[in-house]
Amino acid sequence: xxxxxxxxxxxxxxxxxxxxxxxxxxxxxxxxxxxxxxxxxxxxxxxxxxxxxxxxxxxxxxxxxxxxxxxxxxxxxxxxxxxxxxxxxxxxxxxxxxxxxxxxxxxxxxxxxxxxxxxxxxxxxxxxxxxxxxxxxxxxxxxxxxxxxxxxxxxxxxxxxxxxxxxxxxxxxxxxxxxxxxxxxxxxxxxxxxxxxxxxxxxxxxxxxxxxxxxxxxxxxxxxxxxxxxxxxxxxxxxxxxxxxxxxxxxxxxxxxxxxxxxxxxxxxxxxxxxxxxxxxxxxxxxxxxxxxxxxxxxxxxxxxxxxxxxxxxxxxxxxxxxxxxxxxxxxxxxxxxxxxxxxxxxxxxxxxxxxxxxxxxxxxxxxxxxxxxxxxxxxxxxxxxxxxxxxxxxxxxxxxxxxxxxxxxxxxxxxxxxxxxxxxxxxxxxxxxxxxxxxxxxxxxxxxxxxxxxxxxxxxxxxxxxxxxxxxxxxxxxxxxxxxxxxxxxxxxxxxxxxxxxxxxxxxxxxxxxxxxxxxxxxxxxxxxxxxxxxxxxxxxxxxxxxxxxxxxxxxxxxxxxxxxxxxxxxxxxxxxxxxxxxxxxxxxxxxxxxxxxxxxxxxxxxxxxxxxxxxxxxxxxxxxxxxxxxxxxxxxxxxxxxxxxxxxxxxxxxxxxxxxxxxxxxxxxxx
Amino acid sequence: xxxxxxxxxxxxxxxxxxxxxxxxxxxxxxxxxxxxxxxxxxxxxxxxxxxxxxxxxxxxxxxxxxxxxxxxxxxxxxxxxxxxxxxxxxxxxxxxxxxxxxxxxxxxxxxxxxxxxxxxxxxxxxxxxxxxxxxxxxxxxxxxxxxxxxxxxxxxxxxxxxxxxxxxxxxxxxxxxxxxx
Ligand SMILES: Nc1ncnc2c1ncn2[C@@H]1O[C@H](COP(=O)(O)OP(=O)(O)OP(=O)(O)O)[C@@H](O)[C@H]1O
Ligand SMILES: [Mg+2]
Numbered sequence: 078x079x080x081x082x083x084x085x086x087x088x089x090x091x092x093x094x095x096x097x098x099x100x101x102x103x104x105x106x107x108x109x110x111x112x113x114x115x116x117x118x119x120x121x122x123x124x125x126x127x128x129x130x131x132x133x134x135x136x137x138x139x140x141x142x143x144x145x146x147x148x149x150x151x152x153x154x155x156x157x158x159x160x161x162x163x164x165x166x167x168x169x170x171x172x173x174x175x176x177x178x179x180x181x182x183x184x185x186x187x188x189x190x191x192x193x194x195x196x197x198x199x200x201x202x203x204x205x206x207x208x209x210x211x212x213x214x215x216x217x218x219x220x221x222x223x224x225x226x227x228x229x230x231x232x233x234x235x236x237x238x239x240x241x242x243x244x245x246x247x248x249x250x251x252x253x254x255x256x257x258x259x260x261x262x263x264x265x266x267x268x269x270x271x272x273x274x275x276x277x278x279x280x281x282x283x284x285x286x287x288x289x290x291x292x293x294x295x296x297x298x299x300x301x302x303x304x305x306x307x308x309x310x311x312x313x314x315x316x317x318x319x320x321x322x323x324x325x326x327x328x329x330x331x332x333x334x335x336x337x338x339x340x341x342x343x344x345x346x347x348x349x350x351x352x353x354x355x356x357x358x359x360x361x362x363x364x365x366x367x368x369x370x371x372x373x374x375x376x377x378x379x380x381x382x383x384x385x386x387x388x389x390x391x392x393x394x395x396x397x398x399x400x401x402x403x404x405x406x407x408x409x410x411x412x413x414x415x416x417x418x419x420x421x422x423x424x425x426x427x428x429x430x431x432x433x434x435x436x437x438x439x440x441x442x443x444x445x446x447x448x449x450x451x452x453x454x455x456x457x458x459x460x461x462x463x464x465x466x467x468x469x470x471x472x473x474x475x476x477x478x479x480x481x482x483x484x485x486x487x488x489x490x491x492x493x494x495x496x497x498x499x500x501x502x503x504x505x506x507x508x509x510x511x512x513x514x515x516x517x518x519x520x521x522x523x524x525x526x527x528x529x530x531x532x533x534x535x536x537x538x539x540x541x542x543x544x545x546x547x548x549x550x551x552x553x554x555x556x557x558x559x560x561x562x563x564x565x566x567x568x569x570x571x572x573x574x575x576x577x578x579x580x581x582x583x584x585x586x587x588x589x590x591x592x593x594x595x596x597x598x599x600x601x602x603x604x605x606x607x608x609x610x611x612x613x614x615x616x617x618x619x620x621x622x623x624x625x626x627x628x629x630x631x632x633x634x635x636x637x638x639x640x641x642x643x644x645x646x647x648x649x650x651x652x653x654x655x656x657x658x659x660x661x662x663x664x665x666x667x668x669x670x671x672x673x674x675x676x677x678x679x680x681x682x683x684x685x686x687x688x689x690x691x692x693x694x695x696x697x698x699x700x701x702x703x704x705x706x707x708x709x710x711x712x713x714x715x716x717x718x719x720x721x722x723x724x725x726x727x728x729x730x731x732x733x734x735x736x737x738x739x740x741x742x743x744x745x746x747x748x749x750x
Numbered sequence: 751x752x753x754x755x756x757x758x759x760x761x762x763x764x765x766x767x768x769x770x771x772x773x774x775x776x777x778x779x780x781x782x783x784x785x786x787x788x789x790x791x792x793x794x795x796x797x798x799x800x801x802x803x804x805x806x807x808x809x810x811x812x813x814x815x816x817x818x819x820x821x822x823x824x825x826x827x828x829x830x831x832x833x834x835x836x837x838x839x840x841x842x843x844x845x846x847x848x849x850x851x852x853x854x855x856x857x858x859x860x861x862x863x864x865x866x867x868x869x870x871x872x873x874x875x876x877x878x879x880x881x882x883x884x885x886x887x888x889x890x891x892x893x894x895x896x897x898x899x900x901x902x903x904x905x906x907x908x909x910x911x912x913x914x915x916x917x918x919x920x921x922x923x924x925x926x927x928x929x930x931x
């Protein structure tokens with residue numbers, strides 16, 4: 078059903094361009110990697126059974142010890158003993174500042190560096206080895222470990238990855254994730270929303286069509302997305318969620334409840350590792366870590382049992398032993414589940430749907446194994462949810478499919494995703510003017526013109542924000558920059574055009590241009606809690622043994638491969654062309670090809686990159702002509718008669734958005750269970 | 751490529767379009783030029799695909815919603831509506847003001863049924879105004895110059911009224927969300 082008619086030369090291009098790619102689900106609790114084998118997405122397991130490494134899931138845990146970095150199952154074993162130096166659930170800190178964590182500080186056994194307005198930093202190690210480490214670096218360590226197991230399985234270096242992120246991740250969190258990929262030495266082809274990835278795996282597996290809701294409750298994040306599936310197109314209609322709501326919160330709620338009941342207080346305020354206090358602080362941290370771990374074990378046992386025993390030995394030799402029932406769990410979970418319910422109702426409203434119009438609800442994430450969660454979802458949507466694909470694995474499987482698409486594979490699916498939160502800029506009086514609204518399909522752009530408000534104003538202060546509220550305080554500040562050099566004039570004379578562009582990763586780029594003088598400023602919005610390019614470059618250097626040499630070799634390798642790919646693609650396009658190439662474009666392109674060949678034989682990676690860019694520039698008119706022809710070819714033979722219906726029959730519905738009662742639900746409901 | 755949104759989607763430039771037709775036109779085109787299909791192509795092609803996709807998305811976002819489609823068409827006829835343009839109609843403004851007070855009272859008193867009733871009523875009215883746009887646009891799009899000159903200001907007026915109604919409906923949503931929070 079997904080067959081497309083190949084353009085002339087397209088199959089050769091495909092073959093020449095094929096990359097070795099994998100999809101990675103970088104989870105709060107567990108990470109997985111998958112790839113497509115003979116058309117079937119498959120999770121890659123580790124090889125070492127003794128280290129618990131033969132499983133599909135790699136615990137997203139990193140231990141920073143005296144002998145180096147340990148990731149996964151072995152790190153999990155060290156977590157109770159070394160709470161401060163073993164980072165779990167790092168995803169909750171990615172792209173966040175200390176201030177953002179206020180509500181989640183309870184029972185966190187880490188030493189966090191003092192707030193300096195930047196991203197959260199963990200302090201690990203002692204003595205000379207004491208150092209600060211960012212969540213981006215911790216994530217990179219997980220990615221490196223996961224990619225390493227993939228390298229063995231796919232038989233060679235990974236050339237590209239798709240990394241999944243919660244749909245509700247904002248710009249700062251997405252950028253931090255992409256940075257982590259870079260830092261791990263991976264080429265990030267795309268950041269893919271987790272529920273979208275799950276829908277992809279589900280839809281392809283079942284050949285489903287229609288409207289689906291994906292309810293994804295994992296360890297640290299909650300997402301809900303509504304998608305329409307038709308003929309290989311996966312269109313996200315609306316998305317919502319909470320990037321700090323998951324199984325972890327329930328674990329902490331259970332632990333806090335039982336500790337309070339037993340009259341035990343844990344004091345994690347002593348954030349020092351020096352002197353006499355150090356021993357006490359470590360003991361408190363260990364207790365916090367063990368309490369949360371024990372709570373999680375109880376929670377998971379209550380999935381199959383009606384009762385489970387919570388045990389925790391305390392410092393003074395006492396122990397808490399307490400039977401917990403499923404009903405108690407349900408009561409503790411209720412406030413968290415109600416938060417998911419609110420997000421679900423809003424997302425239905427945004428998609429202009431009633432729950433009854435859905436063809437199915439798909440469950441994703443380990444937390445949806447719990448009968449308490451399932452019952453809640455069933456009641457919320459008024460139907461039994463689907464959960465016949467492994468909720469732990471679907472996200473990685475979908476990421477593998479998308480990686481295959483982007484790596485030049487056969488699979489022909491198109492994902493149309495949306496931006497989860499509106500983007501805007503600050504106006505006079507602290508009001509936020511939205512340029513792009515939430516649930517707009519990406520990639521997209523918008524621009525707006527603003528005028529000066531004071532006489533002789535020579536700069537525009539531009540403050541970029543993300544969120545739904547109308548005021549600056551209610552939104553997340555992404556970045557500030559100044560457009561300078563505006564010629565002095567009377568108020569209202571100078572005009573700045575501000576343009577937002579969101580790429581397919583959901584990441585924003587802002588440009589500002591003063592229209593009279595032409596002064597321009599462009600920034601890739603580096604969020605206040607992000608890392609600068611220099612910082613990443615330095616971290617990369619640090620991570621190589623013979624830093625300079627290795628990096629040189631690696632860069633050269635990357636640019637050469639890229640040059641080969643482009644040469645092959647351009648050659649195939651020229652050969653398959655029928656009359657689109659004008660003589661001068663052809664001559665310029667051929668010349669650029671010769672030059673790039675010459676450069677690729679040398680060892681200057683920057684020169685090679687410049688050669689690639691020159692070839693691109695030369696062949697640009699050709700590319701645009703091809704794009705037009707792609708559309709024309711696809712549309713040939715269709716007429717506009719198809720569109721000749723009257724709006725009167727299709728009632729534009731509720732308020733501003735319209736609602737179409739007969740949107741074609743080509744019903745083919747999966748044989749539901 | 752700087753055609754109109756209608757041209758981009760291959761649709762006739764008029765108000766009266768069915769939602770499924772707009773969707774189909776968009777999906778057909780976007781499927782062909784989506785950047786994912788050019789991921790391994792040369793950068794110039796990737797850029798061309800990205801730009802075309804963005805244009806298609808912008809066009810779709812605008813044309814699929816009748817109110818935005820109508821405003822876009824109005825602009826194409828050289829008529830614009832300012833951000834804070836007010837209606838010069840005391841009776842209408844008065845009525846909306848009263849309805850708002852009614853809503854505010856119901857909200858404060860926590861009478862959600864009442865809020866829901868007001869919302870349903872306003873939705874009906876909103877729908878009615880959208881329907882009224884169809885014959886108006888037929889005149890705008892017709893050959894009769896006099897009819898067009900007469901219809902354009904009425905379209906504009908209707909769209910401004912719709913803004914008031916939309917704002918009211920947002921308040922209804924907010925009131926119903928209170929209970930959620
Ligand atoms: N049998 C079970 N019953 C209840 N909860 C479970 C069960 N198994 C796992 N969980 C919970 O599922 C969560 C982990 O789920 P999952 O692996 O899907 O998360 P993740 O993908 O790492 O996180 P996220 O998607 O939020 O980044 C943990 O909170 C874990 O306690
Ligand atoms: Mg997950």
